Amino acid sequence: MQGHKQFTDKVVVHFRLSERVPRHNLYRRLDEVLDLRFLYPETQVLYSHTGQPALDPVVFFKLLLVGRLENIASDRRLLAHCALRLDILLFLGYELDEELPWHSTISRTRQLYPTALFEHLFDRVFHLCVAQGLVAGDTQAIDSAPVKANASLDSLCEKQAAAPLVLTVAGQPAPASTLPTAALLSAPAHQLRREAARKAKHGSEPGALGGKRPHARLVSNKTHYSPSDPEARISIKPGKARALNYLCSLAVDPAKGVISHIQADLADSHDSLHLPGLIERLQARLTANEVPLREVVADTSYANGFNYAFLEQRGLTAWIPASKLYKPTIEGFTYLPDVNAYYCPAGKLLPFRNYGSTPDGSWQKNYRADYKDCSRCPLKARCVPKTAQRKITRTAFDAPYLRAWQRQHSRQGQHMRRVRQGTVEPALGQLLPHYGLRRVGTKGQAGAHKTMLLAAAAYNLRKLLKHRVTQPRSMALVLQPDLLSAFSSPFWLA
Incomplete structure (x- = not known):
């Protein structure tokens, strides 16, 4: 006979949440492994001894871990998701009739807790992985x-020229908290002029960005910032949008x-x-x-x-x-370590001139020949056809670079x-x-x-x-020698 399920929205009196979540559930096993009680003494100094009880720090960090495990970045979506999951409610320690925290409470608590507390949690988890041999x-x-x-390119604002230093009555610089926001989010005037000239040059070129798309903006971290998140930076990766x-x-x-x-x-x-x-x-x-x-x-x-x-x-x-771009040796040039110079094919020296910095945070050594030597050299057309003199740039850490x-x-x-x-x-x-x-x-x-x-x-x-710790079969045979003899018996081989 065909069945017809009838639903009655009744009140369940005898109900235990732990009986509805199986033992092999992810969050039940996680609760057995992870002990977050160390958060209580570390967060005690952040709260007053009076007032209403705040959000439990253990519950707060459990909520954030659930958001990462469930791939949910929004606090509103996270709380709505947790309210529908029995296993998550058991992991958080909430009953069915208990209200979860408000989303703004999670946001304020995240700002209240220092970064060192989050690093301590990561260290605890990493220590568990080390203890298990991972x-x-x-x-x-x-x-x-x-x-x-969490910011958009459409909301970028242009930086203003850096204002002159504001002095107090005592002649000391004013604290940064008293300066206007525009003064903190500013750039040197010469840098802004250079970027403005570069922008005008690109816009005037035929077929350039400004020529084909007059409404497009040339933005960079030197001239623009995000008012909602000033520490966010404009970057681009090959194959992806800026x-x-x-x-x-x-x-x-x-x-x-x-x-x-x-x-x-x-x-x-x-x-x-x-x-x-x-x-x-x-x-x-x-x-x-x-x-x-x-x-x-x-x-x-x-x-x-x-x-x-x-x-x-x-x-x-x-x-x-x-x-x-690195070359162990420069063809045709011989390095003379005694005088810290290069010997060119024409028999002239390129002495060491100065040190310079590179955009990637390293240092370089600059060698440059004399202008008169290169101008009269018969090899100039082949050696330096577009410049006045030959220059050689080498890393200041040439020996470690060569070994790498x-x-x-x-x-x-x-x-x-x-x-x-x-x-x-x-x-x-x-x-x-x-x-x-x-x-x-x-x-x-x-x-x-x-x-x-x-x-x-x-x-x-x-x-x-x-991770599961498994014992090899040979270990089991060693513990049971009678079983090993049974495997080698004629009856077993037959």
């Missing part, structure tokens, strides 16, 4: 990716793909500039967990002489491919390149689209850093819950 630590792969900021972003820099352990470090950086700077600070914090975390760090793997964007020398000074082997170049072309260097591709790139491929990092929902670099720490902690927790 981290080898001797090799770390480093990479970065842009993450969209946007206001933050830079997500992270380190991944190749053993099981656990994230060992993550940080939010400004998106308009070179990746190589962030390597020294990242290595210092990463090495401190690994040392605290008694895990030695010996090798660092990264791509070419982190390659410069300063980073190679920095890693060697800390006793680390850098598996970072050298730039394609030699490692890159070895068999081990090719292997480490594949290690990086199979370690950090899959982590970024999962972390950004599946853990709420398509767009940072907070404002400022500190808020972006908190969001990335929570996403990495959720990523590591999922790795931890998937």
